[in-house]
Amino acid sequence: MRITNFVASITLALTLSLPAITRAERVVGYYGKTAGGAGCPNYPPFEPSDLPVDLYTHLNFAFALIDNSGLIASQEAKEIPSYQLVNDLKKKKPSLRTAVTVGGWDMNMAHYSTMVSTSENRQKFIRSAMAFVRRYGFDGLDFDWEYPGDPKRGGHPQDPENFVQFLKEMREAADAEVLENGQERLILSIALPGGPFHGDNFLIPKLAPNVDWFNIMAYNLHGQWESQVFCAAPLNDPASDTEYNGYSLIHAIQSMAPSTVNPQKFNLGLSLSGVTFTLKDPSLTGPGSPAHGPGKVGCQEKGAMSYFEASNLIDLLGEKSGVVDSFQRKITQAPKLDEGSQCVYMVVDHDQWVGIDTPETFAYKVDYFRNFGFGGVSIWSMDSDTEDHRLTRSISKAINGGGGGGNSTASAPNNIDKLVGGDKTNNTSPSPNNVGKVVGALPDHTIPKSTSTAGRGQDVKHLTITTVAAIVIASVVGDLFA
Numbered sequence: 515m516r517i518t519n520f521v522a523s524i525t526l527a528l529t530l531s532l533p534a535i536t537r538a539e540r541v542v543g544y545y546g547k548t549a550g551g552a553g554c555p556n557y558p559p560f561e562p563s564d565l566p567v568d569l570y571t572h573l574n575f576a577f578a579l580i581d582n583s584g585l586i587a588s589q590e591a592k593e594i595p596s597y598q599l600v601n602d603l604k605k606k607k608p609s610l611r612t613a614v615t616v617g618g619w620d621m622n623m624a625h626y627s628t629m630v631s632t633s634e635n636r637q638k639f640i641r642s643a644m645a646f647v648r649r650y651g652f653d654g655l656d657f658d659w660e661y662p663g664d665p666k667r668g669g670h671p672q673d674p675e676n677f678v679q680f681l682k683e684m685r686e687a688a689d690a691e692v693l694e695n696g697q698e699r700l701i702l703s704i705a706l707p708g709g710p711f712h713g714d715n716f717l718i719p720k721l722a723p724n725v726d727w728f729n730i731m732a733y734n735l736h737g738q739w740e741s742q743v744f745c746a747a748p749l750n751d752p753a754s755d756t757e758y759n760g761y762s763l764i765h766a767i768q769s770m771a772p773s774t775v776n777p778q779k780f781n782l783g784l785s786l787s788g789v790t791f792t793l794k795d796p797s798l799t800g801p802g803s804p805a806h807g808p809g810k811v812g813c814q815e816k817g818a819m820s821y822f823e824a825s826n827l828i829d830l831l832g833e834k835s836g837v838v839d840s841f842q843r844k845i846t847q848a849p850k851l852d853e854g855s856q857c858v859y860m861v862v863d864h865d866q867w868v869g870i871d872t873p874e875t876f877a878y879k880v881d882y883f884r885n886f887g888f889g890g891v892s893i894w895s896m897d898s899d900t901e902d903h904r905l906t907r908s909i910s911k912a913i914n915g916g917g918g919g920g921n922s923t924a925s926a927p928n929n930i931d932k933l934v935g936g937d938k939t940n941n942t943s944p945s946p947n948n949v950g951k952v953v954g955a956l957p958d959h960t961i962p963k964s965t966s967t968a969g970r971g972q973d974v975k976h977l978t979i980t981t982v983a984a985i986v987i988a989s990v991v992g993d994l995f996a
Contacts, residue, residue: 541891542573544573545573737789825863
């Protein structure tokens with residue numbers, strides 16, 4: 515009997531030691547307009563009817579606000595007709611679910627702090643939020659508080675615990691709701707920051723029982739506030755020997771996805787926009803090179819570039835010399851792959867540094883994190899893709915095990931994998947910031963606290979599944995020979 519139990523336990527242990535590769539259950543898209551406008555003549559069509567609903571399981575409308583009275587409110591009155599148009603997409607795809615995201619960077623975050631501070635304020639907001647969602651046909655609420663406890667953003671020390679209490683009461687109210695006309699229980703989710711700098715103020719193990727999932731914003735980790743050029747969402751830390759260290763997808767996951775919470779609760783956030791800088795010295799172009807401010811305005815604000823812009827520039831690179839885009843720009847240094855960061859960078863007009871993700875780099879990152887059993891991905895923001903949704907289709911392929919990146923049905927005329935070359939030596943960078951590819955599981959050790967002047971790290975220890983298997987085997991062997 516002991517031998518039988520021993521064999522069964524060994525089988526279990528070996529099963530646990532295998533990579534936890536799963537088919538992603540969720541693809542959450544944030545519907546918001548971050549690109550386009552009168553100054554962007556090549557902006558792809560982007561109305562609700564243009565959304566590729568076949569590629570998403572959930573859509574989050576960004577954003578609604580908390581107003582001065584502590585109630586939920588639309589960001590702008592002119593957005594209200596779009597609520598119906600977004601929810602009408604469920605007629606096209608009945609399994610689609612929608613939510614409205616409350617918050618966003620531009621909201622007065624002091625309103626969050628005030629709202630969660632008392633039972634009366636929490637209940638007043640909850641009643642208004644549930645009525646709002648049902649009135650406009652949404653299926654849930656997504657909370658984007660940037661950030662609890664941050665005094666620079668109107669926060670107070672009690673925010674983290676008050677946020678937990680708010681979600682508990684929100685969940686209780688949603689569970690107690692009397693459902694009508696085929697309604698389902700409201701979906702509740704939270705957008706989490708991607709950097710360790712605010713991780714301490716999200717009490718994730720306490721929040722987890724009352725939310726359906728978390729969307730980790732594992733992007734905008736580097737940007738125009740820094741004086742060196744780095745991609746916005748690097749896999750590994752490209753700035754490990756600089757003051758901007760501690761910011762990467764790996765840091766984001768280890769800071770925001772503690773091992774005490776089921777990994778299915780987390781979605782890996784991906785951004786369809788890249789980052790831009792103005793180079794201080796055009797002769798230094800590798801990651802880590804000096805910069806003096808953001809890149810110039812294109813279809814997005816300074817310091818950002820939509821994938822459809824970057825893709826267009828790359829397509830034009832294969833045309834005859836001298837061809838420029840609508841902003842009179844052209845690539846002056848061909849795209850290169852930074853293997854450590856798993857992102858592509860290029861130079862436009864000699865001093866405009868652009869770092870972007872491509873189908874190939876997204877495939878690598880998604881495949882890497884599929885190993886940890888994450889429940890899905892969240893995509894910000896849907897309007898930054900090409901008209902044929904090239905980048906989004908590559909994400910869909912990657913999360914469902916397709917790997918390899920790219921898109922079999924809508925590939926670029928000049929496929930990026932033919933243009934880029936791995937940048938392993940980083941010879942043009944003033945300092946050796948490159949790191950090697952990461953293979954396999956996240957390291958079974960704590961990430962050191964960041965020394966960055968911008969960051970506050972969080973030590974979160976992750977117990978790998980292999981370690982669990984080893985413990986099981988040791989326990990059974992000890993029992994067998996006792």
